[in-house]
Amino acid sequence: xxxxxxxxxxxxxxxxxxxxxxxxxxxxxxxxxxxxxxxxxxxxxxxxxxxxxxxxxxxxxxxxxxxxxxxxxxxxxxxxxxxxxxxxxxxxxxxxxxxxxxxxxxxxxxxxxxxxxxxxxxxxxxxxxxxxxxxxxxxxxxxxxxxxxxxxxxxxxxxxxxxxxxxxxxxxxxxxxxxxxxxxxxxxxxxxxxxxxxxxxxxxxxxxxxxxxxxxxxxxxxxxxxxxxxxxxxxxxxxxxxxxxxxxxxxxxxxxxxxxxxxx
Amino acid sequence: xxxxxxxxxxxxxxxxxxxxxxxxxxxxxxxxxxxxxxxxxxxxxxxxxxxxxxxxxxxxxxxxxxxxxxxxxxxxxxxxxxxxxxxxxxxxxxxxxxxxxxxxxxxxxxxxxxxxxxxxxxxxxxxxxxxxxxxxxxxxxxxxxxxxxxxxxxxxxxxxxxxxxxxxxxxxxxxxxxxxxxxxxxxxxxxxxxxxxxxxxxxxxxxxxxxxxxxxxxxxxxxxxxxxxxxxxxxxxxxxxxxxxxxxxxxxxxxxxxxxxxxxxxxxxxxxxxxxxxxxxxxxxxxxxxxxxxx
Numbered sequence: 355x356x357x358x359x360x361x362x363x364x365x366x367x368x369x370x371x372x373x374x375x376x377x378x379x380x381x382x383x384x385x386x387x388x389x390x391x392x393x394x395x396x397x398x399x400x401x402x403x404x405x406x407x408x409x410x411x412x413x414x415x416x417x418x419x420x421x422x423x424x425x426x427x428x429x430x431x432x433x434x435x436x437x438x439x440x441x442x443x444x445x446x447x448x449x450x451x452x453x454x455x456x457x458x459x460x461x462x463x464x465x466x467x468x469x470x471x472x473x474x475x476x477x478x479x480x481x482x483x484x485x486x487x488x489x490x491x492x493x494x495x496x497x498x499x500x501x502x503x504x505x506x507x508x509x510x511x512x513x514x515x516x517x518x519x520x521x522x523x524x525x526x527x528x529x530x531x532x533x534x535x536x537x538x539x540x541x542x543x544x545x546x547x548x549x550x551x552x553x554x555x556x557x558x559x560x561x562x563x564x565x566x567x568x569x570x571x572x573x574x575x576x577x578x579x580x581x582x583x584x585x586x587x588x589x590x591x592x593x594x595x596x597x598x599x600x601x602x603x604x605x606x607x608x609x610x611x612x613x614x615x616x617x618x
Numbered sequence: 619x620x621x622x623x624x625x626x627x628x629x630x631x632x633x634x635x636x637x638x639x640x641x642x643x644x645x646x647x648x649x650x651x652x653x654x655x656x657x658x659x660x661x662x663x664x665x666x667x668x669x670x671x672x673x674x675x676x677x678x679x680x681x682x683x684x685x686x687x688x689x690x691x692x693x694x695x696x697x698x699x700x701x702x703x704x705x706x707x708x709x710x711x712x713x714x715x716x717x718x719x720x721x722x723x724x725x726x727x728x729x730x731x732x733x734x735x736x737x738x739x740x741x742x743x744x745x746x747x748x749x750x751x752x753x754x755x756x757x758x759x760x761x762x763x764x765x766x767x768x769x770x771x772x773x774x775x776x777x778x779x780x781x782x783x784x785x786x787x788x789x790x791x792x793x794x795x796x797x798x799x800x801x802x803x804x805x806x807x808x809x810x811x812x813x814x815x816x817x818x819x820x821x822x823x824x825x826x827x828x829x830x831x832x833x834x835x836x837x838x839x840x841x842x843x844x845x846x847x848x849x850x851x852x853x854x855x856x857x858x859x860x861x862x863x864x865x866x867x868x869x870x871x872x873x874x875x876x877x878x879x880x881x882x883x884x885x886x887x888x889x890x891x892x893x894x895x896x897x898x899x900x901x902x903x904x905x906x907x908x909x910x911x912x913x
Binding site: 526598 | 708713717848849850851853882907908909911912
């Protein structure tokens with residue numbers, strides 16, 4: 355299995371190397387254009403530089419294409435295949451900074467799917483520490499992944515910081531649907547019951563769009579909040595809905611705080 | 619919501635299918651090639667001219683080439699931005715559909731599909747959103763037209779085509795095209811959709827609609843976990859149809875329980891709109907109580 359610290363340092367090293375290589379090749383090309391010496395030698399050197407650049411770009415593009423399959427493999431639960439793909443992308447030198455960062459993002463996705471929260475958080479942090487450039491859109495999904503991993507590790511301060519960063523962004527519906535369960539779970543852990551019930555029907559409507567298990571957990575947490583603020587009608591309704599969507603025992607095993615809902 | 623009439627041209631499917639195809643785009647590569655070729659010919663023709671004229675032609679052709687390359691870059695940036703904005707617009711329509719904000723979704727789709735789309739893919743995506751909006755407006759014949767068009771002509775991927783076939787079969791049942799629906803169900807049973815909750819829901823509706831409550835209940839009880847795990851809140855549909863099936867067999871307690879569960883997951887009014895057959899239960903059974911905010 356690919357060690358995340360090794361992967362992070364490899365990506366950082368390759369990014370630095372690719373920048374250096376680009377600078378050297380550009381300087382060499384400029385020297386060929388404006389420097390002295392035989393014209394034939396300059397043309398041959400220029401062609402050589404162009405060919406090298408082209409070959410490196412081609413290799414990098416090929417590696418990026420292979421790496422692009424990783425999210426599909428992760429979604430399909432083919433973790434070993436995804437791991438091999440990502441490892442190849444991390445170890446192959448690429449001229450494109452974005453390709454290396456993309457590989458790191460895929461590694462974070464994989465570790466999150468494998469429930470290796472600490473490693474997922476480490477990779478996500480390393481990725482967010484980089485200048486993402488054209489990959490800026492992945493910063494939101496990386497932040498979501500970081501927030502979720504930190505929450506699973508019960509790092510409430512880290513979760514708060516990651517979610518605050520997300521509140522400053524304009525989120526798509528899918529991103530909102532990923533953020534809401536994290537926000538609600540976090541609020542329950544700090545006992546912010548009244549704020550959990552702010553715009554409660556909007557939250558319920560969003561929960562209805564989530565996958566059943568996540569929808570059940572979100573509504574169960576809202577039920578817990580309703581119970582704690584003295585709204586038994588709301589608590590009963592939400593709890594009954596959660597029970598229809600998933601097995602209550604499984605829900606309580608996943609989040610022991612929810613056991614309270616089924617205690618008389 | 620008030621059903622917008624197709625008669626006044628709003629969401630007129632024929633019109634939208636005709637107006638929305640993407641226009642063939644101008645190939646910038648060819649344009650640039652022609653300009654560069656013209657510049658080269660101009661330079662070559664000036665070969666026999668005096669030195670000053672040659673120099674002027676060389677400068678001019680250089681400028682033309684620079685302008686052509688600059689223009690192509692600017693056009694590419696403009697095109698990419700325009701396509702990105704259009705993609706965002708289609709994604710927003712998708713979000714409106716997901717959030718069940720039907721009037722806004724219908725208006726946005728009418729506006730979007732009334733003009734040529736940026737790419738064929740964006741058009742297909744918008745048409746895929748149009749089908750459920752039409753079904754929600756109870757314009758099932760129009761929904762079937764769009765779904766058939768997408769299945770037969772849009773080159774959907776297998777999963778997309780299967781989802782579209784399931785939606786079309788449901789619309790056929792609503793329109794009482796029972797023979798066509800039955801044939802479509804048989805085909806779906808041999809497709810990757812076999813065993814899915816979505817197909818089971820269609821079969822459940824067919825059994826209730828055609829007066830086969832015993833088969834409906836058998837299917838419901840067999841697939842209950844699948845409905846829960848795959849449909850989430852839409853499992854309300856299965857509970858509602860099962861309630862009607864139990865009621866048809868006179869199993870009142872079970873009908874009441876199923877109706878209760880259905881109305882816990884979805885408002886009764888929404889279920890009656892989706893399945894008019896279930897409305898008959900509203901006189902005898904109470905929906906599950908909901909907090910005032912949910913009313």
